[in-house]
Amino acid sequence: MKLKTxxxxxxxxVAERPSTISVSASVLAIIAGxxxxxxxxxxxxxxxxxxxxxxxxxxxxxxxxxxxxxGNTIYYAVPIILTGLSVxxxxxxxxxxxxxxGQLTIGAFVAVYIGVNWAFLGPLHxxxxxxxxxxxxxxxxxxxxxxxxxxxxxxxxxxxxxxxxAMYTVTMxxxxxxFNATSARALAPETTARLPQWFLGDVFPRSSINIGIFxxxxxxxxxxxxxxxxxxxxxxxSVGFNRDASQYAGMxxxxxxxxxxxxxxxxxxxxxxxxFLVTGRFMxxxxxxxxxxxxxxxxxxxxxxxxxxxxxxxLFYGALxxxxxxxQRTTNFVPQIIEIIIAVIIYFSALSLFxxxxxxxxxxxxxxxxxxxxxxxxxx
Amino acid sequence: xxxxxxxxxxxxxxxxxxxxPLSIVALGGLFSExxxxxxxxxxxxxxxxxxIGIIAMRALIENTxxxxxxxxxxGLFTGATFGMLYALAHAFASITMxxxxxxxxxxxxxxxxxxxxFIARTFWNTSNLNLMGNYTISKVPILGxxxxxxxxxxxxxxxxxxxxxxxFIVATAVxxxxxxxxxxxxxxxxxxxxxxxxxxxxxxxxIGVLISGALAGMGGVIFVLSFATRFSxxxxxxxxxALAVLIFGQWxxxxxxxxxxxxxxxxxxxDTYSVIPGLNMIVMPREIYRMLPYIATxxxxxxxxxxxxxxxxxxxxxDPSKR
Numbered sequence: 001m002k003l004k005t006x007x008x009x010x011x012x013x014v015a016e017r018p019s020t021i022s023v024s025a026s027v028l029a030i031i032a033g034x035x036x037x038x039x040x041x042x043x044x045x046x047x048x049x050x051x052x053x054x055x056x057x058x059x060x061x062x063x064x065x066x067x068x069x070x071g072n073t074i075y076y077a078v079p080i081i082l083t084g085l086s087v088x089x090x091x092x093x094x095x096x097x098x099x100x101x102g103q104l105t106i107g108a109f110v111a112v113y114i115g116v117n118w119a120f121l122g123p124l125h126x127x128x129x130x131x132x133x134x135x136x137x138x139x140x141x142x143x144x145x146x147x148x149x150x151x152x153x154x155x156x157x158x159x160x161x162x163x164x165x166a167m168y169t170v171t172m173x174x175x176x177x178x179f180n181a182t183s184a185r186a187l188a189p190e191t192t193a194r195l196p197q198w199f200l201g202d203v204f205p206r207s208s209i210n211i212g213i214f215x216x217x218x219x220x221x222x223x224x225x226x227x228x229x230x231x232x233x234x235x236x237x238s239v240g241f242n243r244d245a246s247q248y249a250g251m252x253x254x255x256x257x258x259x260x261x262x263x264x265x266x267x268x269x270x271x272x273x274x275x276f277l278v279t280g281r282f283m284x285x286x287x288x289x290x291x292x293x294x295x296x297x298x299x300x301x302x303x304x305x306x307x308x309x310x311x312x313x314x315l316f317y318g319a320l321x322x323x324x325x326x327x328q329r330t331t332n333f334v335p336q337i338i339e340i341i342i343a344v345i346i347y348f349s350a351l352s353l354f355x356x357x358x359x360x361x362x363x364x365x366x367x368x369x370x371x372x373x374x375x376x377x378x379x380x
Numbered sequence: 381x382x383x384x385x386x387x388x389x390x391x392x393x394x395x396x397x398x399x400x401p402l403s404i405v406a407l408g409g410l411f412s413e414x415x416x417x418x419x420x421x422x423x424x425x426x427x428x429x430x431x432i433g434i435i436a437m438r439a440l441i442e443n444t445x446x447x448x449x450x451x452x453x454x455g456l457f458t459g460a461t462f463g464m465l466y467a468l469a470h471a472f473a474s475i476t477m478x479x480x481x482x483x484x485x486x487x488x489x490x491x492x493x494x495x496x497x498f499i500a501r502t503f504w505n506t507s508n509l510n511l512m513g514n515y516t517i518s519k520v521p522i523l524g525x526x527x528x529x530x531x532x533x534x535x536x537x538x539x540x541x542x543x544x545x546x547x548f549i550v551a552t553a554v555x556x557x558x559x560x561x562x563x564x565x566x567x568x569x570x571x572x573x574x575x576x577x578x579x580x581x582x583x584x585x586x587i588g589v590l591i592s593g594a595l596a597g598m599g600g601v602i603f604v605l606s607f608a609t610r611f612s613x614x615x616x617x618x619x620x621x622a623l624a625v626l627i628f629g630q631w632x633x634x635x636x637x638x639x640x641x642x643x644x645x646x647x648x649x650x651d652t653y654s655v656i657p658g659l660n661m662i663v664m665p666r667e668i669y670r671m672l673p674y675i676a677t678x679x680x681x682x683x684x685x686x687x688x689x690x691x692x693x694x695x696x697x698x699d700p701s702k703r
Binding site: 040044096098147151153156157158160161162163164165168169171172175176287288289291294295297298301332333334336337339340342343344346347349350351352353354 | 420469473477478479480482483484486487488489490491493494495497498501502614616617620621623624627665667668670671674675677678681682683
């Protein structure tokens, strides 16, 4: 009986932590997204809806011969982890980086350009290409930062404009520099510029996994340290929280805004490099904004804008994506159902304040009941 | 000389066809933002409205013998209705739930293309929905006989162009000459003052967002009617371009017209400069013309931000206790 009281006390402690409430809001958003996806499948084809849901949920385990689907889950997750991290980093410093798409595009172009042309670098080739992508992304990200710091232009509006400017610029540059005229797309990077697999190729044979996952892990750790353990990170967050107060406290608020956007853009640039420094994926000249930047917003919200949360949410996205791939094989559903689910998840993340209140109310009601029961049993 | 005139007759319809949807959708954005709700979901609403409008038109073409112009009219109406319904989701999140308006709009922008491609591929096994028929009016009776003007405005025109122009005039009048318009504008400038005078902020903002949904949904159908013979889950960034028109036009209908004309010029040049005698000498990639509107918007933003005419309370959920 005492154990029971202790148990309910622990439950109460955990439930009262604010992070529990916000995590359960994320989980609720995911459940809502999957639920809507399931309903859509039920309407379209009731007979296959359950098979479809199973395929979406257990996608990573669809082809376990050599862990192929598991390896590909990680492969799909990496760019999204990075764009999510980019958006999250900006969020934590009070900025909304809707321009990750543009930064990613510019970063990808520079990385592929280096990958095509600088083969003389030998074993350093892919490292320089990734770094080039990062610098290019950082440069593109710093533009809305500068406009906000010096001209008070809202970063959302300027980033939207810069997304399109980036898209057209890259199309133009591809046509002029690294154009493959026969297939009307960019040339493939040299093999030395493609991300190596190292031992991952043996762990997950037949999958496309590469060391991008380590790059993502390193950046997750670095951003976690910057945001939570350094004075620099504290200043960045402080400026985001209250620009005037931070300036009054002696921080250079302009410099911090620009740096925050540059770092966020740099991470998105790495995402672009990682996406295209591979075999079998080419930059197109079709003038489409790349969806990965916007998906990053969803992942950042689901991960509660914490680097580690983003990492987990990104893996979840990879699982959904691979689920969508196998969905086509096992059922008649088309993979766009995954994008529908993601969009619904973003919508419910927007309602997160409401969801958090809902969870908090629910928990407090449940707890009252449980405490009453356990108190009652003590008396008995 | 003869060639120049022919060229003008060739370019003018394109120019109008670009200007009309741009200004209609930007006007939609104006209604939402003037009431205090940021609407970067214009692109998604256009896609949703365009998609359902095209489906309705295809069904009518297959099953009825109606005149194409009547079908186009029904298509426009359907697009507006469903754009409005779709915008309701944004209104609910950003007004009732006081959510982040950028996030909710991003969700709408992602949902619309995914849903339309999903439905198209599920039911028709293709992501490109073809639209049969030629929707131009070859010549408007009487008016088409006026020299020059008649040939420019009343031959080979789209019904949607005239509807668009009428709607633009009506909507501008509503915003500036009616009580509702005054309320919408006051909710975006100083909602607390409006509230103290008995205006229901939430209701007025709902109206603003729903009007913007209707206009953007209709704009989606106009876009497909005038540019594409098929719909493939995209309006080629027109929604975001309309947002740029809105900002470049500094949230004012008359300036929006000029912004739309300027952006349309750039767009038409980008698409046709290889056939324009004077311009094909200037060797500039078409992407430069394509990106000029966005660059111009950035420049305007960075030099006018001190005197920006953006509605003062735009983007902030209304909280009565925050006076």
